[in-house]
Each structure stands twice: as structure tokens, then as C-alpha cells.
Amino acid sequence: MNMKLFMEIHSDMPRQGPGCTEATRRAFENIPDIPQGVRVLDIGCGPGAQTLDLARLVEPFNGEVIAVDLYEQYLDEARQATEQSGLQNITFQKADMTDLPFDDASFDIIWSEGAIYNMGFENGLRDWKRRLKPGGAIAVTEISWLKDDIPETAHEFWAEGYPAMQTVEGNLEIIDRCGYRILDHFTLPENAWLDNYYNPLEKRFPLFKDRDGSDELIAMETAEIELYRNYSNYYGYEFYILQQ
Ligand code: SAH
Numbered sequence: 069m070n071m072k073l074f075m076e077i078h079s080d081m082p083r084q085g086p087g088c089t090e091a092t093r094r095a096f097e098n099i100p101d102i103p104q105g106v107r108v109l110d111i112g113c114g115p116g117a118q119t120l121d122l123a124r125l126v127e128p129f130n131g132e133v134i135a136v137d138l139y140e141q142y143l144d145e146a147r148q149a150t151e152q153s154g155l156q157n158i159t160f161q162k163a164d165m166t167d168l169p170f171d172d173a174s175f176d177i178i179w180s181e182g183a184i185y186n187m188g189f190e191n192g193l194r195d196w197k198r199r200l201k202p203g204g205a206i207a208v209t210e211i212s213w214l215k216d217d218i219p220e221t222a223h224e225f226w227a228e229g230y231p232a233m234q235t236v237e238g239n240l241e242i243i244d245r246c247g248y249r250i251l252d253h254f255t256l257p258e259n260a261w262l263d264n265y266y267n268p269l270e271k272r273f274p275l276f277k278d279r280d281g282s283d284e285l286i287a288m289e290t291a292e293i294e295l296y297r298n299y300s301n302y303y304g305y306e307f308y309i310l311q312q
Pocket of ligand 1: 137142
């Protein structure tokens with residue numbers, strides 16, 4: 069894939085994956101006993117939509133959010149949004165989620181929306197666990213099959229795109245194996261995909277139509293968007309809220 073073009077098409081977007089403020093708030097409200105000075109790590113923060121939501125949610129606790137991403141482009145967009153918001157309790161840092169530069173037991177909450185797939189759900193849950201303080205919580209979203217009888221078209225697409233994709237039940241088993249307790253889980257609403265991610269992305273395609281290599285990339289992304297429009301009953305992003 070032409071990564072440079074991919075990053076250009078994916079710039080100036082509100083989010084880089086499905087998500088919405090209501091879901092972030094609902095997930096946060098499931099976490100009990102938030103301490104004063106709560107420290108939250110937001111992994112794969114992208115342009116920072118959920119980072120800002122989290123920063124607002126932890127303000128009453130005098131809490132702070134440390135947000136990391138692998139790409140400066142997204143970090144810059146997130147920094148700019150933070151500046152405009154006036155929020156003072158966010159720190160951004162470039163970091164690789166597979167090799168986080170933080171001590172063990174240094175966060176009360178680890179957050180990650182639409183990003184853990186980059187290292188795999190189970191891998192991420194195992195690796196990130198030790199960064200949590202005892203009793204700490206993890207809230208992550210992961211694309212998941214919502215039913216057992218998956219139509220062939222959808223199955224084929226994701227067997228290629230993300231072969232590790234599990235059913236919600238399958239992910240609950242992984243969570244159990246990794247030694248977490250489930251506080252709650254729920255499916256993101258369709259508007260979290262369409263209004264906040266796919267529709268804004270699709271609007272950008274015409275801007276790139278004359279660029280070398282864009283046909284292939286746009287065709288790939290269009291296929292993913294069409295698939296979701298046709299099969300959103302069968303797969304979705306599930307929010308998993310877990311405690312150590
Ligand atoms: N949470 C954001 C972004 C989701 S897209 C949102 O919902 O809008 C996934 C994000 O993970 C991207 O910003 C991408 O740059 C980041 N990412 C991919 N691989 C990564 C890695 N190895 N370490 C840290 N971030 C990574």
C-alpha cells in the first residue's frame with residue numbers, strides 16, 4: 069500500500085476509526101472508584117477525538133490523559149484540537165503500542181479506540197496489563213462478529229482484511245484467558261461508523277482521484293464502506309470495559 073497517500077487521504081478527519089462521544093462516556097461511566105488525580109493512557113489516539121472526551125471526563129477528578137500514537141501527523145492534529153479546546157490536562161507523546169515507554173503500574177486506566185487490532189486483541193490485552201496499577205481498568209474497542217451465521221461476502225472480506233477477527237463471545241473468552249473481569253460491553257451505534265468515520269472519509273476521495281495509485285486505494289476503502297452499509301447487522305465495533 070502507498071502509505072504516504074493513505075496518510076494524506078486520512079488527514080483532517082474527526083476520527084480515524086468508528087467511535088462517538090456517547091460511547092466513550094458510557095464506557096467511562098462503567099469504571100468504578102475513579103481516584104483523584106486519575107492517570108489515563110490513550111493508546112493509538114489518532115486525531116484525538118476520544119482523547120479530548122476523556123480529558124473532559126477526568127477533569128472533575130483532577131485527572132490527566134497521556135495520549136500516544138505512532139504517527140506525528142495524527143499527534144499534530146490532536147495537539148491542534150487540544151489547543152482549540154483549551155483543555156490543559158493532556159500530554160501527547162510519540163510511542164509504539166508494542167513497546168510502550170512507561171513503567172509498570174503507572175496508569176489507573178488504559179484506553180484504546182479502534183487501534184488494538186494493530187498488535188492483535190490478545191497481544192495488546194496481555195502486554196498492556198502490567199502498565200496498570202492494581203485494580204486498574206482497560207476500555208478498548210475491537211471489530212467483532214455480532215452473529216454466528218456470517219454471509220460469505222462479509223466473511224471473505226474480513227478473512228483477508230483482519231483474519232484474527234472474533235465473535236463477541238470469542239473475545240470474551242480471550243478477555244477471561246488474559247485474567248480480566250468484564251465490567252461491561254456494548255456495540256457502537258452505526259452513526260459512530262458513518263457520521264464520524266466513513267462519511268467524512270468518502271467525502272475526501274474526489275480530492276485525490278488524479279493522484280498516482282489512488283484508484284486502488286480508493287477502491288479498497290470504498291469496498292470496505294459498502295460492505296459495512298450492507299452487513300452492519302453482522303459485525304461492529306464492540307466496546308469492552310475490563311478490570312484487572
Ligand atoms: N483512536 C483514534 C484512532 C484510531 S485508528 C480514533 O478512534 O479516531 C488507529 C490508530 O492507531 C491510528 O492513529 C494509528 O496511527 C495508530 N497506530 C497504528 N499502529 C500503531 C502503533 N504500533 N503504535 C501506536 N499507534 C499506532
